Amino acid sequence: MNRFFYTTSIRLLAPALMAWMGLRARRAGGDWQVLSGPRFGYYGGQAVEPKAPVWVHAVSLGETRAAHPLIRALLDQGETVLLTHMTVTGRAEGANAFAADIEQGRVIQQWLPYDFPGAVRRFLAHYRPCAGVLIEREVWPNLLAAARRQGIPMMLASARFSEHALATSLRSGSVMREAYRSFELVYAQSLADAQRLEQAGAQGVRVSGNLKFDVDLPHDKIARGRRFSSDLNRRVVVIASTRETEDMDFADAIAHFLRREREHGSELHSPILFVLIPRHPQRFEEAAAYLDKLGLRYVRRSVLLQQGDSSTSAIQACRDVDVLLGDTLGEMYWYYALARVAIVAGSFQPLGGQNFIEASAIGVPVIVGPHTRNFEQAVQDALHAGAVVRAATPVAALQQAVELVDAPARHHKMSDAGLHWVQMHEGAVLRVLSGLAEIRGHKDSGA
Numbered sequence: 001m002n003r004f005f006y007t008t009s010i011r012l013l014a015p016a017l018m019a020w021m022g023l024r025a026r027r028a029g030g031d032w033q034v035l036s037g038p039r040f041g042y043y044g045g046q047a048v049e050p051k052a053p054v055w056v057h058a059v060s061l062g063e064t065r066a067a068h069p070l071i072r073a074l075l076d077q078g079e080t081v082l083l084t085h086m087t088v089t090g091r092a093e094g095a096n097a098f099a100a101d102i103e104q105g106r107v108i109q110q111w112l113p114y115d116f117p118g119a120v121r122r123f124l125a126h127y128r129p130c131a132g133v134l135i136e137r138e139v140w141p142n143l144l145a146a147a148r149r150q151g152i153p154m155m156l157a158s159a160r161f162s163e164h165a166l167a168t169s170l171r172s173g174s175v176m177r178e179a180y181r182s183f184e185l186v187y188a189q190s191l192a193d194a195q196r197l198e199q200a201g202a203q204g205v206r207v208s209g210n211l212k213f214d215v216d217l218p219h220d221k222i223a224r225g226r227r228f229s230s231d232l233n234r235r236v237v238v239i240a241s242t243r244e245t246e247d248m249d250f251a252d253a254i255a256h257f258l259r260r261e262r263e264h265g266s267e268l269h270s271p272i273l274f275v276l277i278p279r280h281p282q283r284f285e286e287a288a289a290y291l292d293k294l295g296l297r298y299v300r301r302s303v304l305l306q307q308g309d310s311s312t313s314a315i316q317a318c319r320d321v322d323v324l325l326g327d328t329l330g331e332m333y334w335y336y337a338l339a340r341v342a343i344v345a346g347s348f349q350p351l352g353g354q355n356f357i358e359a360s361a362i363g364v365p366v367i368v369g370p371h372t373r374n375f376e377q378a379v380q381d382a383l384h385a386g387a388v389v390r391a392a393t394p395v396a397a398l399q400q401a402v403e404l405v406d407a408p409a410r411h412h413k414m415s416d417a418g419l420h421w422v423q424m425h426e427g428a429v430l431r432v433l434s435g436l437a438e439i440r441g442h443k444d445s446g447a
Helices: 003-012 014-028 061-076 088-097 099-103 117-127 141-149 163-172 174-181 191-200 219-232 246-263 281-294 301-307 312-319 332-338 357-361 373-385 394-405 408-424 428-445
Strands: 054-057 081-085 107-111 131-135 154-159 185-188 205-207 236-242 273-278 298-300 323-325 341-344 366-368 388-390
Touching: 003 014, 003 141, 003 174, 014 088, 014 281, 054 061, 061 081, 061 088, 061 131, 061 428, 081 088, 088 099, 088 107, 099 107, 107 117, 117 141, 131 428, 141 154, 141 174, 154 191, 154 428, 163 174, 163 191, 174 191, 185 191, 185 428, 191 205, 219 312, 219 332, 236 246, 236 332, 236 394, 246 273, 246 281, 246 394, 273 281, 273 332, 281 298, 281 323, 298 301, 301 312, 301 323, 332 357, 341 394, 357 408, 366 394, 373 388, 373 408, 388 408, 394 408
Parallel strands: 054 081, 054 131, 081 107, 131 154, 154 185, 185 205, 236 273, 236 341, 273 323, 298 323, 341 366, 366 388
Antiparallel strands: none
């Protein structure tokens, strides 16, 4: 398929695509603005930013979190950043992380328009970015073609590219080869990613590592979480980023564990608090309903915030329950700061896994499941370093976590290993900044 047939196809399929986006928005909740002007490259009377920004595209929540340290480094250099997203969760994360910078006009948030030629052309002409950085895997043929025509140098950063993605790209024909060739520079997370990207058509591929290692730690949230944990005086196991059926699988595992403890008369004097954090907001209510069905005592994080973050009533509420339901966004570091052990989900179903580096970065031992293709190199390295262990099922993961909370020597060893492992892999942001300066230099010199 070439780009003409690609564009014809998406135009013919536009009604179905819009309906799919509307359905996705309804399920997810939030204001997606599916048919708004910016989704089509129309900005009304919005003034054009006088200083050409560095454009960073982070499609959703995970990519936005990954981009944090890069965006912060760009701001520290005095750059204005145009930050675009496709999903509400990504936009909410960006708005929360860079609220002060948005208010000061140093970060501009916007939807990335759909990949129609006119929409992407209008978007680029309106904001006139000096360069563009796409995070991890967002490659849109018409967008890249428009950037090339307007002389905007483009980079793909912290790129991950699986065997499945390569096969899909190769089946797409020349349209994707042309898109990957449009990047002036590509930074891959691993050598294997780099080799697959080259097979897809990318040129100038380098290995930078994963941006997620250059963690911009929110010390205030971590301090508040640790203070809450100290006041609570309970061992805490965090189950983070559960997806699809994992909410129910882990709730079942918790119920089974507590029932077994009570049946054997071995319930702990100070029982473990399990923190269950669904990955997506649309799962909060389903998770709550299932905890009710199982008869598990729980309290929502949103209720604690209403009572006062570290108030006596909030602390007491967590002493009286089996589960804290994490129904808030932008607080993952607060949750991890509570934790004695973190189980990082998205990996107990064939979903590719979720970012576990945040937990390791603050010294929390991590347990992952068998399905970690999105982070496979990082998982293998962390397993080798002793920072992570793998479990086959939610029940096995919970059992390992319970054993680990009461094994001080092993816990301390894994905690130190995680801190050291993250520190050893830092530097991706500096490599990407260097590459960005390089491609901007080419533009300025007319090369």
